[in-house]
Amino acid sequence: MRSNCFLFSALGVIESVGCPALSWRHASDAVLPARIQESRPGAAVVITALLDGRPADSIPLTDSAVLRGDGCFEAIRSYSGRAYALGWHLDRLERSARALGIPPPHRDDLEDWCARMAAHGDGVVRVVLSRGGAVPGDEAPARCVVMFHELPIPKPEVNLVTVPAPWHPAGEWYELAGAKTLSYAPNLAAQRTAQARGFDDALLVASDGTILECPTASIAWVVDGVIETPMLALHILDSITRRTMLMLAEGRWKVAEDRFGESRLASATEVMIMSTVREITPVTAVGDLSFEPGPITATLGASFRSVVDAGRGA
Numbered sequence: 264m265r266s267n268c269f270l271f272s273a274l275g276v277i278e279s280v281g282c283p284a285l286s287w288r289h290a291s292d293a294v295l296p297a298r299i300q301e302s303r304p305g306a307a308v309v310i311t312a313l314l315d316g317r318p319a320d321s322i323p324l325t326d327s328a329v330l331r332g333d334g335c336f337e338a339i340r341s342y343s344g345r346a347y348a349l350g351w352h353l354d355r356l357e358r359s360a361r362a363l364g365i366p367p368p369h370r371d372d373l374e375d376w377c378a379r380m381a382a383h384g385d386g387v388v389r390v391v392l393s394r395g396g397a398v399p400g401d402e403a404p405a406r407c408v409v410m411f412h413e414l415p416i417p418k419p420e421v422n423l424v425t426v427p428a429p430w431h432p433a434g435e436w437y438e439l440a441g442a443k444t445l446s447y448a449p450n451l452a453a454q455r456t457a458q459a460r461g462f463d464d465a466l467l468v469a470s471d472g473t474i475l476e477c478p479t480a481s482i483a484w485v486v487d488g489v490i491e492t493p494m495l496a497l498h499i500l501d502s503i504t505r506r507t508m509l510m511l512a513e514g515r516w517k518v519a520e521d522r523f524g525e526s527r528l529a530s531a532t533e534v535m536i537m538s539t540v541r542e543i544t545p546v547t548a549v550g551d552l553s554f555e556p557g558p559i560t561a562t563l564g565a566s567f568r569s570v571v572d573a574g575r576g577a
């Protein structure tokens with residue numbers, strides 16, 4: 264099967280070429296990365312993408328990621344052209360792929376493709392692994408898109424409101440529990456619900472009020488000097504930023520990873536959310552409860568930045 268691949272320059276399409284069906288091991292092919300510059304006035308997003316290691320601007324309409332959201336993904340922050348915690352992200356991608364039964368590309372290729380995309384500068388490298396063709400006629404095996412895009416500067420503080428998350432496993436095991444699958448529609452709907460109520464984002468809670476996570480971030484707070492955060496056994500995402508926070512907290516503050524009800528937040532003196540995009544961001548409100556950005560959040564945020572600046576990470 265042949266699919267169309269397009270080569271782009273910063274100014275636009277140079278040429279369109281037919282690419283043979285792609286296998287996982289094409290990363291060494293010396294081709295320019297695709298570069299699609301959004302030309303609408305005011306649009307600052309630059310997207311650059313590789314499909315199975317080759318420049319591309321699209322994925323077939325018949326792909327399972329398009330038709331069924333059947334796949335998994337990672338969002339990796341690139342700082343000054345270097346992917347942060349790439350090893351942890353790719354470990355997590357491989358775990359998600361295993362849960363879905365999708366064979367991931369060879370690890371060397373993934374590393375190579377991500378490094379090539381990260382080299383574009385400050386932004387986000389997204390890796391999307393789909394099961395492949397999803398209709399008769401497209402029997403393609405798993406496809407992997409690795410793309411780079413710039414990042415709008417995230418807000419320095421956010422406010423949240425609790426939103427019930429009946430779709431969340433919340434500790435119940437099922438085969439995809441904890442996997443970062445493409446099926447984010449419920450999370451994004453919760454985000455929109457929160458925004459419609461005038462908040463920046465949702466704090467997802469189980470039907471019994473257990474605090475889980477935000478739609479695209481993990482959460483922690485401080486009670487009596489102890490950092491508390493929902494435990495991974497609730498099948499929240501094993502967030503890379505949360506993991507970094509726990510490492511930074513070690514030896515400085517006590518940490519409790521457990522099941523907490525939403526009433527616990529009434530005792531908190533500071534609250535923070537953590538994600539690849541938002542790093543460690545103070546939370547100024549959860550519904551009616553208000554919080555000042557606190558010293559532990561500030562110290563963790565600064566330490567996180569130092570880790571990034573030092574080019575460390577997994």
Ligand SMILES: Cc1ncc(COP(=O)(O)O)c(C=O)c1O
Nearest residue numbers: 479480481500502503504538539
């Ligand atoms: C549901 C959920 N929880 C937590 C996070 C934060 O994870 P990370 O720190 O790895 O970005 C994300 C990130 O997208 C997420 O989607």
